[in-house]
Amino acid sequence: MPQRNFIQYLLITAKGLAMGAADVVPGVSGGTIAFISGIYEELITTIHNLDLGFFKIWKKEGFSKAWKHYNLSFLLALFSGVLISILSLAKLITWLLEFYPIAVWSFFFGLVIASILYVGKQISKWRLVVIFALLIATVLSYLVTIAEPIGSPDSIWFLFLAGFIAIIAMILPGISGAFILLLMGAYTTVIGIITQLTEGISTLDTSLILNSLGKILIFGLGAIVGLKIFSKVLNWLFNHHKNLILAVLTGFMIGALNKIWPWKEVLQYRLNHAGEEVPFLERSILPQNFDGNPQVILAIVFAIIGFLTIFLLERVAVKKQNPTER
DSSP: OOOOOHHHHHHHHHHHHHHHHHHHSTTOOHHHHHHHTTOHHHHHHHHHHOSTHHHHHHHHHOHHHHHHHTTHHHHHHHHHHHHHHHHHHHHHHHHHHHHSHHHHHHHHHHHHHHHHHHHHTTOOOOOHHHHHHHHHHHHHHHHHHHSOOOOOOOOHHHHHHHHHHHHHHHHSTTOOHHHHHHHHTOHHHHHHHHHHHHHHHHHTOHHHHHHHHHHHHHHHHHHHHHHHHHHHHHHHHHHHOHHHHHHHHHHHHHHHTTTTOSOEEEEEEEEOTTSOEEEEEEEEOOGGGOSSOOOHHHHHHHHHHHHHHHHHHHHHHHHHHOTTOO
């Protein structure tokens, strides 16, 4: 496993912060951020390698050796950033989406366009099966974005299932875990639980903290099981069919563009955890058909900023791989 210093681990935490922020938004995938920031394959491999052998090494060679062998410093730094981001940015991103939706969605639209180009150009051989995989993934992803969400049960088994399915989506570039939760009808419930936890901590309400923590643990257990099982599949695909999985991931991101298109027409509303009416079912429309100021110039500016964010991240990654290059 790579040797890192404190500053490098801080950078990984920063990438975790970006992943967490993306995962809060229905339509944007934390897996996309992981991919374009150069840590995706290490993340999948590290999770895949986790097993009970940790305790054997701990017993024979000590905790430090076991920790290092399983690259747990990387996971701790990354998921600390994800957790901090979700807990702290959930309200901010919800606020930005409420008051500056076109700017926010435009930024993510530009970011995903650049991500599509970044991932797609890594496909080394365009065989017929690779093209077919890209087209199928694009269609499936698009169908997910136009699917109608279901209800929102709060049962224990449903929270476990929601965690299991959402974490798979969260680590797949192009598939939004938050949007999958929305489709399952669990997004409001999960955001409400996170809000309850932050409110309980701020008011020192023990019952509120314990109640929300219990639900988060159930959701988290489902996520851990889903992550462990699915990481094996992804790890095998990257090792044996890399072009195929890259095509599928590219297709997922292309199809997801419909969800993050900045101009929408609301077809149906829903009540969120605070009892407020928010968009439930939407469809993409052209700027000239938008009900209100389409802010086309602002949208273009933020789309360019999002695109350049990925472009600059890629340039930094290339320079790190070629440190002697002038």
